[in-house]
Amino acid sequence: MTILFTILSISAISTVLSVFIVIAERFLNDYGECSIDINDGTRTIKVKGGDTLLSSLAANSIFIPSACGGKATCGLCKLVVTGGADELLPTEEPYLSDDERRSGIRLSCQIKVKRNISIVVPEEFFSIKEYKAKVERITDMTYDIKEFRFKLTDPREIDFKAGQYMQIKTKPYDKGQESVSRAYSISSVPSDKNAVELIVRRVPGGICTTYMHEYLKTGDEVILSGPYGEFYIRDDVSKYVFIAGGSGLAPIKSMIFDMIEKGMDKEMLFFFGAGSRKDLYYFDLFKDLEKKYDKFRYIPALSKPEPEDEWEGETGLITDVVSRYIEDEKNKHAYLCGSPGMLDACIRVLEDKGFTRQIVFFDKF
Amino acid sequence: MKQSPSMERIQEKMQPGRLTIKGFLGDDDRKLADIIYEDHGNITAAGVTNEEIADRMQHFTDIAAKGLGSPVKTEDIYIVSVDDHRGTIPCPFSDNFNAGKRNTRFENISLGITIYWSDLNIHMIKEHGFYEGKGSFFRIDTKDIAMILGLTK
Numbered sequence: 224m225t226i227l228f229t230i231l232s233i234s235a236i237s238t239v240l241s242v243f244i245v246i247a248e249r250f251l252n253d254y255g256e257c258s259i260d261i262n263d264g265t266r267t268i269k270v271k272g273g274d275t276l277l278s279s280l281a282a283n284s285i286f287i288p289s290a291c292g293g294k295a296t297c298g299l300c301k302l303v304v305t306g307g308a309d310e311l312l313p314t315e316e317p318y319l320s321d322d323e324r325r326s327g328i329r330l331s332c333q334i335k336v337k338r339n340i341s342i343v344v345p346e347e348f349f350s351i352k353e354y355k356a357k358v359e360r361i362t363d364m365t366y367d368i369k370e371f372r373f374k375l376t377d378p379r380e381i382d383f384k385a386g387q388y389m390q391i392k393t394k395p396y397d398k399g400q401e402s403v404s405r406a407y408s409i410s411s412v413p414s415d416k417n418a419v420e421l422i423v424r425r426v427p428g429g430i431c432t433t434y435m436h437e438y439l440k441t442g443d444e445v446i447l448s449g450p451y452g453e454f455y456i457r458d459d460v461s462k463y464v465f466i467a468g469g470s471g472l473a474p475i476k477s478m479i480f481d482m483i484e485k486g487m488d489k490e491m492l493f494f495f496g497a498g499s500r501k502d503l504y505y506f507d508l509f510k511d512l513e514k515k516y517d518k519f520r521y522i523p524a525l526s527k528p529e530p531e532d533e534w535e536g537e538t539g540l541i542t543d544v545v546s547r548y549i550e551d552e553k554n555k556h557a558y559l560c561g562s563p564g565m566l567d568a569c570i571r572v573l574e575d576k577g578f579t580r581q582i583v584f585f586d587k588f
Numbered sequence: 589m590k591q592s593p594s595m596e597r598i599q600e601k602m603q604p605g606r607l608t609i610k611g612f613l614g615d616d617d618r619k620l621a622d623i624i625y626e627d628h629g630n631i632t633a634a635g636v637t638n639e640e641i642a643d644r645m646q647h648f649t650d651i652a653a654k655g656l657g658s659p660v661k662t663e664d665i666y667i668v669s670v671d672d673h674r675g676t677i678p679c680p681f682s683d684n685f686n687a688g689k690r691n692t693r694f695e696n697i698s699l700g701i702t703i704y705w706s707d708l709n710i711h712m713i714k715e716h717g718f719y720e721g722k723g724s725f726f727r728i729d730t731k732d733i734a735m736i737l738g739l740t741k
Contacts, residue, residue: 290675291675291676294678295678295686296675296676296678296686297675297676313684314684316684317684317686397604397605397609398604398605398609398611401605401606405675424673426673426675426689427671427691427725428608428609428610428725429608429609429673429675429689430605430607430608430609433609468656468657469673470674471674496656498657498658526655526656526657526658527658540655540656540658541656542656562672562690563672563674563690564653564657564670564672564690565656565657568656587674
């Protein structure tokens with residue numbers, strides 16, 4: 224009898240507390256209108272309190288880079304917060320170095336705007352916009368990679384640097400009730416101002432890649448934002464080494480064609496790692512480019528060619544192939560994009576050849 | 589088994605469409621606490637621990653990673669490979685752990701068995717004793733896993 228009474232009492236108390244928390248959330252957590260001071264008074268926006276800093280800014284057309292859509296899994300949405308934020312959250316800790324914490328850097332997706340808040344937003348972020356677009360074309364590149372061409376409808380033009388990425392917002396579908404945002408590198412060239420092309424490899428079980436591969440159709444309307452990212456050609460050197468695998472070809476393709484369009488007279492060496500012939504795409508495009516542009520060299524490498532591939536090109540791991548071709552770092556910069564495992568392995572090879580981290584650029588998200 | 593409110597919240601996060609399109613539970617309609625409890629019994633009966641299982645899986649994943657996607661043969665009877673994607677996925681147990689989107693294919697040639705696991709599986713087994721629900725793609729059968737991985741005969 225005592226046990227039953229105890230269980231009932233605990234259950235009753237739990238229920239009362241739960242109801243209280245729900246009511247408190249609804250009425251007591253009303254933070255009213257809060258202001259966000261940007262760049263020391265340069266701009267001030269008024270927002271309804273309670274939402275995250277990332278989404279509050281997005282609602283005011285200020286888009287902060289984020290590859291995970293606010294789930295605290297990419298660590299890209301860093302901003303300096305000079306006042307008004309709560310204490311650092313455990314969800315932010317893995318992404319912030321001691322120096323960053325001392326500088327007041329926070330993940331904007333984790334901070335809730337509960338009072339007036341002051342932040343510093345880098346100037347380049349103000350050029351990031353939201354775009355309405357229509358799917359103009361979907362092309363199968365391999366068995367698990369598709370290329371999507373989006374015609375921009377509002378606004379109709381975009382300025383970006385080759386190598387940057389866009390975010391696409393999914394619509395709720397199947398059993399997913401929430402819209403999610405994910406980042407994909409732009410594969411088209413900046414001169415193609417009325418559209419962007421994205422190359423998307425299907426991730427088994429992935430919410431956004433499944434949406435794009437199975438649900439998105441030609442003519443569908445989508446919401447994009449961008450351009451984001453600092454992965455673009457920076458300094459002027461005489462030789463460029465590009466290394467990519469899988470969908471990591473996207474920003475590299477944009478960079479190579481942009482450089483050629485701009486008449487940059489540079490030596491370019493493009494390594495593309497794949498398993499077998501069925502994983503290669505844009506093979507003819509880059510082979511043709513090699514014929515037209517004598518300073519461009521395309522080196523696709525297959526780690527496991529099938530007999531029917533009749534492959535006569537390079538074989539072996541991409542790391543071994545890069546190691547055979549690259550002797551040293553002199554007058555070179557390296558740009559890499561691909562899976563984290565491939566990137567780490569290739570960076571180690573380049574470091575062995577004398578490349579420092581200052582001349583190796585990569586997009587890892 | 590009685591399930592705590594926090595476990596209820598975690599189980600909710602494991603539903604399809606929350607963190608992955610298929611979720612973590614397959615067609616298993618048991619409570620999360622029951623799934624973990626029963627799997628713990630199987631692992632204990634096999635004479636191993638979750639940590640030993642996870643460490644063995646990590647060992648094979650590390651070997652597979654050296655192949656950069658190509659299969660690698662090891663210990664004469666295992667063929668392993670990884671499929672690596674960009675991005676991370678958070679642990680549904682809300683412990684602030686984010687795993688890379690890397691899947692390992694593991695083949696035990698002598699038994700003729702192939703299984704798959706993700707980096708997140710290794711973490712969930714080691715830290716939470718969770719092997720996913722029955723019917724889930726990455727579900728690992730806890731009755732045989734120690735033998736399949738070569739930890740027991």
